[in-house]
């Protein structure tokens with residue numbers, strides 16, 4: 001789970017205190033009145049519950065004294081009904097108010113987590129998988145919600161009931177009360193231990209369940225691959241194994257659940273035994289009356305539930321606190337890419353980049369992906385090429401500010417990017433990554449992400465420029481066709497061109513295209529580049545490609561080799577002097593016009 005290693009470094013109590021202060025306290029304040037009303041209703045229910053036996057007692061007494069009339073009995077019945085109805089209404093109130101409170105807390109924290117996760121950057125998402133984050137939003141949040149809802153209710157309820165019942169018992173006879181209570185702490189401790197175990201085993205079951213879900217999810221996502229490799233049998237056996245473990249886990253949970261109820265009865269009966277033996281003697285010695293004896297037995301029975309509840313509440317609270325601590329750790333994690341205040345006024349209109357001895361390594365990598373890069377980009381069209389894994393995409397991602405760079409190593413328009421806000425930099429760059437990211441929405445909406453509020457004419461122009469217009473029209477709903485799970489599946493090349501259209505519509509002065517034209521045939525590629533060059537106010541274009549034909553149409557070509565700049569120059573110059581470029585050219589010339597999707 002997120003942050004588990006970090007947690008161990010901090011004193012647990014301190015961390016949980018801060019979590020409660022920063023996350024829960026503001027919510028308790030926000031919903032304070034609701035909570036107070038809820039507890040008032042809860043106390044009211046308890047009070048009414050304690051009243052009913054008193055009415056019964058009076059009715060029985062009057063019967064015994066033969067002073068009861070039809071009328072007085074009817075009055076007692078009406079009173080009991082009124083009290084029962086009032087208790088039911090109040091019970092509804094506290095449930096609505098307090099359980100509602102816990103749901104509001106859950107919603108607010110969930111919104112906070114989501115808002116926070118959206119702020120995070122690439123390095124964060126490389127460390128934390130979607131599964132990790134989902135675990136926070138589901139399991140940990142549920143634990144907090146349980147503690148704030150049913151946990152809080154049970155705690156208050158148990159406290160009120162215990163003190164009231166013990167109070168009444170003490171009022172009747174102190175020594176007998178103490179004797180009757182001797183076995184009770186045993187129940188609280190046993191429940192605490194057992195529910196602790198229960199939660200451990202329950203967590204295992206939960207984990208088992210998410211393993212199964214993840215297994216099915218990944219199998220369904222790559223179902224075609226599974227079939228192509230005829231892996232169905234193996235998959236089925238693996239799944240059955242997971243299912244067996246899940247059942248075993250559930251049985252282990254049931255075993256503890258099965259222990260709890262008999263244990264409560266046993267301890268309750270032990271208390272009863274004490275009351276029978278000692279209380280009986282007290283009655284014989286006329287220390288207490290028979291009525292008192294019966295009352296003590298009744299109150300003792302009322303104590304069994306609160307005693308179990310105490311153990312349960314403690315373990316709910318422990319679980320809630322642990323989860324809250326994890327959520328707090330996530331919420332206090334800051335993006336590595338520091339946000340700076342906007343400085344728009346200082347930025348010149350002409351885009352330019354300068355890289356000064358830029359060295360960059362991914363956090364988990366043993367050696368740098370880029371080494372000592374010195375480059376300058378002014379308005380124009382650049383080609384970036386090199387063997388696979390040489391660092392082309394890394395360079396593009398650094399320009400778009402997806403990863404942090406050292407101070408004084410990357411300048412945009414003459415300003416150190418570390419002094420600029422992320423929006424200032426990203427707002428000037430249209431970026432088409434190597435894997436086209438599309439949303440499960442209509443084609444028009446996907447393109448319009450580049451320019452919110454774009455008109456249909458603008459969307460079509462961008463699609464034409466990216467050479468995808470004809471293909472869009474061929475879909476049954478044209479531009480309104482929905483992409484992804486709910487709609488059509490696009491080919492890899494179509495996805496890339498759609499992402500390109502989205503970048504083109506944005507009219508940002510810098511355009512970075514990472515290998516997105518690879519799936520085009522040479523003719524179309526030529527047209528697209530022409531459209532890119534002439535469209536809008538675009539000034540600085542960087543195209544990552546392995547295709548000589550495309551590179552030859554750029555103003556300058558940069559060749560990377562193992563993270564370093566190996567050469568740079570015009571097409572003709574490189575053909576004359578660069579061995580790698582010559583080989584690439586020879587290979588592609590031999591094949592004539594490179595077929596669609598071809599890579600060197």
Ligand SMILES: Nc1ncnc2c1ncn2[C@@H]1O[C@H](COP(=O)(O)OP(=O)(O)OP(=O)(O)O)[C@@H](O)[C@H]1O
Nearest residue numbers: 126362364365369387388389390391392393394395
């Ligand atoms: N997120 C990452 N974490 C760690 N290492 C990475 C990460 N992304 C890339 N690398 C490594 O950095 C190096 C450069 O990768 P990069 O993606 O920049 O190559 P590329 O030139 O774009 O390759 P290709 O032509 O195949 O797209 C490679 O060795 C790669 O394994």
Ligand SMILES: [Mg+2]
Nearest residue numbers: 392393394434
């Ligand atoms: Mg790449």
